[in-house]
Amino acid sequence: TFILGIEGTAWNLSAAIVTETEVIAEVTETYKPETGGIHPREAAQHHAKYAASVIKRLLAEAKKKGVQPSEIDGIAFSQGPGLGPCLRTVATAARMLSISLGVPLIGVNHCIAHIEVGIWRTPAKDPVVLYVSGANSQVISYMGGRYRVFGETLDIGLGNALDKFARKAGLPHPGGPKIEAYAKNATKYIPLPYVIKGMDLSFSGLSTAASEALKKAPLEDVCYSYQETAFAMVVEVAERALAHTGKKEILLAGGVGANARLREMLNEMCEARGAKFYVPEKRFMGDNGTMIAYTGLLMYKSGITLSLEESRVNPNFRTDDVEVTWIKEEEM
Ligand code: ATP
Ligand code: FE2
Numbered sequence: 001t002f003i004l005g006i007e008g009t010a011w012n013l014s015a016a017i018v019t020e021t022e023v024i025a026e027v028t029e030t031y032k033p034e035t036g037g038i039h040p041r042e043a044a045q046h047h048a049k050y051a052a053s054v055i056k057r058l059l060a061e062a063k064k065k066g067v068q069p070s071e072i073d074g075i076a077f078s079q080g081p082g083l084g085p086c087l088r089t090v091a092t093a094a095r096m097l098s099i100s101l102g103v104p105l106i107g108v109n110h111c112i113a114h115i116e117v118g119i120w121r122t123p124a125k126d127p128v129v130l131y132v133s134g135a136n137s138q139v140i141s142y143m144g145g146r147y148r149v150f151g152e153t154l155d156i157g158l159g160n161a162l163d164k165f166a167r168k169a170g171l172p173h174p175g176g177p178k179i180e181a182y183a184k185n186a187t188k189y190i191p192l193p194y195v196i197k198g199m200d201l202s203f204s205g206l207s208t209a210a211s212e213a214l215k216k217a218p219l220e221d222v223c224y225s226y227q228e229t230a231f232a233m234v235v236e237v238a239e240r241a242l243a244h245t246g247k248k249e250i251l252l253a254g255g256v257g258a259n260a261r262l263r264e265m266l267n268e269m270c271e272a273r274g275a276k277f278y279v280p281e282k283r284f285m286g287d288n289g290t291m292i293a294y295t296g297l298l299m300y301k302s303g304i305t306l307s308l309e310e311s312r313v314n315p316n317f318r319t320d321d322v323e324v325t326w327i328k329e330e331e332m
Contacts, residue, residue, distance in 0.1 A: 002072045003300055004097065005293025006051075006059070009082025009089030009110045010134065011038050013047045015058045017291035018297060019066060023290050025061035027054045031249045037163060037173055043183035044085035051093040072101055074305065078294020079107035080317030087313035095308060100326050104305035106296040110135055110287075111319040112147055112252040116298060117291035122278035124251045130234060130266065133254030133286075134159035134174075137201060137234065139241045140319055142327060144324070147319050150244065151199030151237040158230055159256045168211040169219055180259050186224030190217050193228055199240060231262045235269050242275055243315060249276045255286040262317040302326040 002024070006015045011033075017025035031046035033039060059069055077094035080087055100103045117127050129140040137153040142296075156164070159176055166175020192209050195202040210226045238250060250270050256262065263279060270277040284290060299305075302325040 001297055002067060003074050003076055003106070003293045003297040004072050005076035005108065005289050005291075005296045006055075006090050006094055007078045007110070007113075007289045007292045008047045008082070008086050009078045009287065010086060010289065011043055012285065012287040013050055013054055013090070014289035015054050016293045017058060017062050017072065018114050018293040020291055020297065024065050025058055025175050027061065027288050028289065029054055033173060037160075037167065038083070039045050040083040040085045042221050043083060044089045047086055047089040047093075055093065055097065069101060070296055072103060074098075074104050074296060074300045075101070075110050075177065076106040076292050078110045078113070078292050079269060079311070080110065080314035082110055082313075084313070084315045088214075089290060091311060091313050095311060098308075099283070104300070105308070105311050106299050106304065107306045107311060108292045108295045108299065109317050109319060109322045110292075111138065111140070112322055112324075113265075113291035113295040114285075115140060115147060115251070116295040116328045117284045117288070118251045118253045118278070118280045118293055120281040121284050124250065124276070124278040126247060127237060127249035127251035127278065128245060128247050129251045129253055130238045130257075131253040132158045132234060132256035134163065136254065136257075137203070139199070139234075139237050139246050139249060140321060141241060142324065143245070145300050145327075146322065146324055149318075149320050150241040151201060151269060154197065154202045155204040156207075156305060158203055158234065159254070161207040161230070162226070162256070165207045165210050169214055169222075174255075174257065179227060182220045183224035185225050186218075186220040188217075188221045189228060190221055190225040192229045194233060196233055196236060199232065199237055201237060203230060206230060220318050227259070227261055231259075231265050235265050238266065239269050239273065248274070249278060252277075252279045253285065257285045258282055298326040
């Protein structure tokens, strides 16, 4: 089976062709805002500008590997959650490809794609997933036919919280990697608000408090303290989900997962609990076309496709809205 998938929920336009076992090709064009954060309309214009050339280059690379457009079985696209204008641009490109190749559309939930690509590219089988990206922060696990959200942010995603603080500190976007670099040269921990409500998290107060702390403390110390506080929060919720589900694996997903300190803290927690800790290769952690294509392939093989009428995008598409038809529990 060959599935072509297109990701474009936010800043990255990325398309890939995959089989059950292999990434045949992937082509990416990244939108980089000149100032500040992501402007949804500008990002959508970027995706519209590059959609045709990305697909053309993807098909050319696939041909080099002996895969012809006529062999593609379906077109997967990121149906949500994400920025409305970006989602609509990518869905339009997907519909055009589906019509011109005469193959079905598959609407993929972006968050689930982060999970599935991680399970594909690591030995994880039935993990508790810590999914931390720009817009999303969730602790997720499969249970009874769905990916259940055990805990999530009540306000902004961890990546956006880090980026927001970084902007206030005068650092360029995206701020996450810059904060990580400054944190390495810290000398002191400054207490910041640690906010967990039940199993849910809140980052916006922490972000504001960190910005305030900059008036009195060096940037390095604030970056370090911000990371220690925010990461301890997500690790705590992930640990509670392990305890609650009795599962023995943690899978890290999403762009913030690139952070070495976060990985170290998760690894320590897993070692202490006798759980395994899995992280996919970096190229599969941030937004990428492969994750959409591969999740599309799983859905396609379990009989899930969309008609054009059903292919409307959903900016608020929730992880637990999706019936997971491709997992057979007896095989887990
Ligand atoms: P989603 O649509 O799933 O919310 P996204 O569009 O925000 O994802 P991702 O690539 O998953 O894209 O994540 C980007 C985020 O990851 C940014 O907020 C960025 O600051 C953060 N990030 C990247 N590298 C690091 C790092 N080393 N440490 C902390 N945060 C990081
Ligand atoms: Fe993402």
